[in-house]
Ligand code: RUQ
């Protein structure tokens with residue numbers, strides 16, 4: 197890790213120098229009046245030919261729709277960002293693990309409260325998440341535009357989002373682990389959603405002292421079974437594999453040639469656990485301890501066989517969840533290791549499923565493993581094992597090639613011309629290299645310190661090419677900085693052209709998009725015409741939780757208030773521009789069930805329902821019904837109102853909720 201730190205410091209100096217240079221060059225440009233002919237504007241703003249080409253490549257005239265849609269993790273926001281490409285316009289933030297007031301996500305809806313409750317852990321109401329890897333559902337290895345999954349690294353949760361209404365439908369909390377990382381990735385027909393672990397700990401959140409790390413701490417990978425019919429992860433058909441206490445990292449599902457298998461890279465096979473204050477000899481921080489060895493282990497897992505073993509009872513229970521013990525995995529031939537050089541990151545299966553690309557954060561190469569060779573080695577047997585008894589396939593046996601790309605390689609995606617693209621964190625660049633030839637073709641600088649990259653459908657069996665987005669962690673001199681917390685930077689790159697004579701091999705930077713809402717980790721980019729979201733809900737009284745009409749949803753004509761003892765039920769409709777009823781009176785202490793349907797059926801005619809003092813905010817999209825329940829603990833006069841500017845008389849869309857203290 198020392199080497200990395202040095203580079204890092206050097207980089208900061210270089211970056212600072214570049215910043216000053218950029219500032220000196222750009223002062224005087226980019227301001228002043230514009231207007232007049234295109235030529236005059238170009239002249240006035242001092243734009244180069246490249247600038248102009250970039251501008252016209254992304255400029256999307258009013259009313260023209262984007263060709264691609266990017267789903268980016270929202271990082272700390274716990275949400276998902278939906279971004280149109282190439283315009284890079286933010287279209288929506290999908291409320292996932294964090295309440296989202298505009299969508300009324302988590303502000304009173306009974307159905308949503310149940311979803312939030314299902315994601316709680318340790319007796320805590322979890323109100324944030326660290327979303328990392330969105331995964332679009334696939335059919336035969338290609339995005340089908342139906343579902344989206346995303347993991348919460350902080351709390352080991354996975355969410356299911358329905359792309360008919362772009363709303364979250366489900367959380368599953370991992371019963372055996374508190375945090376995760378290698379999720380979510382889907383198998384080619386979305387039968388399984390992968391959630392790999394990260395920091396080893398005793399399974400089931402038990403206590404064990406760090407002295408017993410080697411025996412009692414475990415790694416894990418969880419396989420969630422997705423049921424397309426119900427649109428939910430079936431927790432009862434899911435299972436996990438116990439793994440050695442190495443820090444499993446990024447996973448990927450095999451496809452075509454490697455269908456039925458999954459791979460996960462790992463680090464800290466050294467099992468460093470940090471500086472021990474009680475032991476003056478142990479002064480090694482985790483970053484150094486975990487980077488000591490030349491190799492860690494790529495985990496190669498026979499998912500098809502593991503699912504059989506789990507289905508046939510080859511599991512033990514941890515916290516009520518079936519886990520295949522490590523010995524079983526070894527006996528049944530479910531798990532193999534292959535060494536991977538120097539603090540690896542990323543494990544990306546090529547579009548044909550023939551190869552696995554693993555980057556070494558502290559190695560300038562990517563290592564390409566041949567699926568054929570791995571299977572051959574498994575077939576041949578006679579393998580040495582690690583200290584837990586897991587068979588190790590020698591690196592040289594499994595290796596197809598290594599390509600030297602630059603410093604700090606992380607993640608790899610693919611295009612339609614046989615190129616692979618790898619992010620280089622320390623070099624702040626994206627390298628383009630040729631599959632099969634295993635040759636570096638060129639690199640394009642990015643600003644700065646890229647983590648993931650996303651290519652259009654770039655992790656499927658048929659990548660589109662055209663665009664790659666760099667998900668940069670640092671933005672230093674790229675934007676006005678709003679205080680010391682800087683935005684992240686998404687950079688859109690055109691990868692259509694191949695030009696060996698150009699500095700960047702023909703790749704061109706088109707656009708910088710600041711993201712000031714969390715650290716997006718990964719994104720997936722789908723052709724927009726594969727998505728078929730509803731414009732309005734199919735019928736009035738639609739319950740987004742069940743995606744069907746709710747039998748007792750209020751409808752025009754049956755509105756009213758019903759009292760049964762201390763229970764008051766309000767049946768309300770919303771239509772431009774009034775609520776019915778407009779007066780509701782209850783007694784302090786009554787339990788109130790408030791059903792409300794937006795009976796408007798025109799596109800975009802959303803009403804909001806805001807109830808001050810009771811923390812209630814709903815978004816009622818055309819046709820939608822919702823139910824809130826609360827105790828009228830606070831007496832007074834509460835004016836509920838519509839919080840979406842829905843018509844000229846939107847301000848008049850209000851009513852009185854009177855809580856009588858008697
Ligand atoms: S990781 S920057 Cu959370 Cu996906 Cu590699």
Ligand code: CUA
Pocket residue numbers: 771772773802803804838839840841842843846847849
């Ligand atoms: Cu409905 Cu404003």
